[in-house]
Amino acid sequence: MNITVWNEHVHEQEGGEAARIYPDGLHATIASALSDLGSMRTATLGEPSHGLPPEVLSVTDVLLWWGHAAHDQVSDEVVTRVVERVWQGMGLVVLHSGHYSKPFKRLMGTSCDLQWRHDEVETVWTVAPGHPIAAGVPASFVIPEQEMYGEFFDVPPPDELVFISSFGGGEVFRSGCCWTRGRGRIFYFSPGHEEHPVYHQPEIQRVLLNGTRWAAPSATL
Amino acid sequence: MNITVWNEHVHEQEGGEAARIYPDGLHATIASALSDLGSMRTATLGEPSHGLPPEVLSVTDVLLWWGHAAHDQVSDEVVTRVVERVWQGMGLVVLHSGHYSKPFKRLMGTSCDLQWRHDEVETVWTVAPGHPIAAGVPASFVIPEQEMYGEFFDVPPPDELVFISSFGGGEVFRSGCCWTRGRGRIFYFSPGHEEHPVYHQPEIQRVLLNGTRWAAPSATL
Amino acid sequence: MNITVWNEHVHEQEGGEAARIYPDGLHATIASALSDLGSMRTATLGEPSHGLPPEVLSVTDVLLWWGHAAHDQVSDEVVTRVVERVWQGMGLVVLHSGHYSKPFKRLMGTSCDLQWRHDEVETVWTVAPGHPIAAGVPASFVIPEQEMYGEFFDVPPPDELVFISSFGGGEVFRSGCCWTRGRGRIFYFSPGHEEHPVYHQPEIQRVLLNGTRWAAPSATL
């Protein structure tokens, strides 16, 4: 399986918590967590074609996407290329603030709005324990510090809902959602703020691994 | 529209909080809240055929079901009659501990297990704001005291998920769920413990009213 | 309820079968079939803002859309306005070759491709007999002449599948599909080629009427 981890890689270069927690970028931590699955590649906003020229996308089985501060800087040409590769069968795993990325919004057909607030404890609950993305994931687990993402999350009703989160303020969020577009599978997973070491947490890495495998085209399994 | 509210009517006759809050039975409070919708009837466990002989069920458009302590005392003959009427098109609104009732378990095909605990604040969040059952229901509202029902709720993935609740302990629950069985529509709504005045709360009454209307056969609308 | 029927109104002005069958335009026939539902308005491509300026869309509860030859001539500004009104709660009923219209493709997030061929008998089968859109519609009915639309129909898996059609060549098509986007409901119904009197057929008119009522915001019902 060929996996490409895309990260805008903006916050980590600005210093602060993000730089401290992810010194080589979020993408490096995520790619490392998935390395057992196959051949890993990373790509960032600053590279030519954002690191996603046709020759990279055409051999990518699953693309993971993390973006936040620079959604608008992603060229429409690359967005169209990503969307059309999903239609052809490429899996797409969209992370955290990627809910507002151009490819995700194009594929969902909705505003992808949500409620948010800083600094909260998040508890992730498995509501589809037989789903492949929940394999080996506990019935619930805690993320000690995380940005709060709350409902109403304006996405189409997911084809499969795997996780629901609650937050210290009593909010809830559909935090693990699956959709199909064309021949491609899309998994959105909301935990993963850049100022917290979320992607270092074993349960999170397990979900990413399961989600990437689930999103892969059948022929690669 | 012909509506029948079924209640086992056990707790309220045993005194205590249930008797104080619902002196005429939960069914009376619920029926009163729905009276604008059409012709109301109530039925209880203690009546012959539990108040649900064929001639009552055959003219019932929507049946609401509240049971808790006496699920096992409901005769299989009546259960089969209810299930078959749902298949023919009768709507069924299942409330709170009715998740463990015989008709609901038969229609779901699962164990209908869940986690539970006494005495918690519950916050209900609307996750399908355009759904008819959410009409006029706020984005979120609080039930000051309620029994906690938590995931994993072992039901088939709902065809439509309208509400998700959180609880003081951080638990979450898919509290408003829709399914279809045959020509009949089923709405499960979890708030409604007998020791708290939940069915006196306006937001709850609104959900019951919307849910009953949604579950009704199209010909009656 | 305020209903707007949009039609590109190209074929009917070019003479031929379309002009003969729909002398006042497809929109006139459709609007006439729905007139019991509320206040009707029609709009066409050739009008300023294609007949869909903000003041029209903002009071439209359900918009029906028929387009075929001139999808590209619909301005992106109007498309964005339609899409955002759907997100706010406006219902959208997309007809026949409207599967390839800009608003539908934007809301689906897929290519909306399908297979097609001229001149076939179509049989429409109800696969959700309890659904409001199937109310009063027979278990199956025949459209004597119709363009064949066949699978794979590249749309997201519908939230609710109401009708499946077969064609003389053995093809099948998911011909009646429901989705939600934001607070808005979308119903796609495939029968309706401009060279056949499909919209004069009583069963078709019944589906359009049911679909329009289903797509309407709850507050208008």
Add this chain to the structure above:
Amino acid sequence: MNITVWNEHVHEQEGGEAARIYPDGLHATIASALSDLGSMRTATLGEPSHGLPPEVLSVTDVLLWWGHAAHDQVSDEVVTRVVERVWQGMGLVVLHSGHYSKPFKRLMGTSCDLQWRHDEVETVWTVAPGHPIAAGVPASFVIPEQEMYGEFFDVPPPDELVFISSFGGGEVFRSGCCWTRGRGRIFYFSPGHEEHPVYHQPEIQRVLLNGTRWAAPSATL
């Protein structure tokens, strides 16, 4: 992976076409087609506990079920055991007339009725080309002779619809359907009449293989 193929094994012992086409029983042909997936076992109605004692079911990852003439002879004790194993995570692949089997009806919560007629050509269409069960299956393929199964098929709306069939008389049928019950996954596939060599056809064997793999608990993959 441990796979058990259950067959009532009645028709093949009565002579006629079934005995000619499946001399060792349908289960032998099916088991042979799946042998690459793991350890195969077969079980039939006539064995003690119908070949499904607790010690067999407890180690079965996926159970395939073919029954037709003798549904009523399956003991309720075995049915309960099968249903509870599905809830725990065992996959279940239900074939053809197994739509009327006790375990399937218990898990669906509906009548599982359908329309039927002898001797028709069936064309199977893939409507979810990115689904793992469709991997390597053509966009459409023909079964030269098959019993007609037609809508309305009274099952809950499938969580995922993979195949739709048409028949020579113009009928349609949702022929490949997925559901989840508890932790277990259920795949129903309708082709497979005992009087036609359907299970010898390569496309059918491919679907059975994919469906069995899809239904397997994640831990076995």
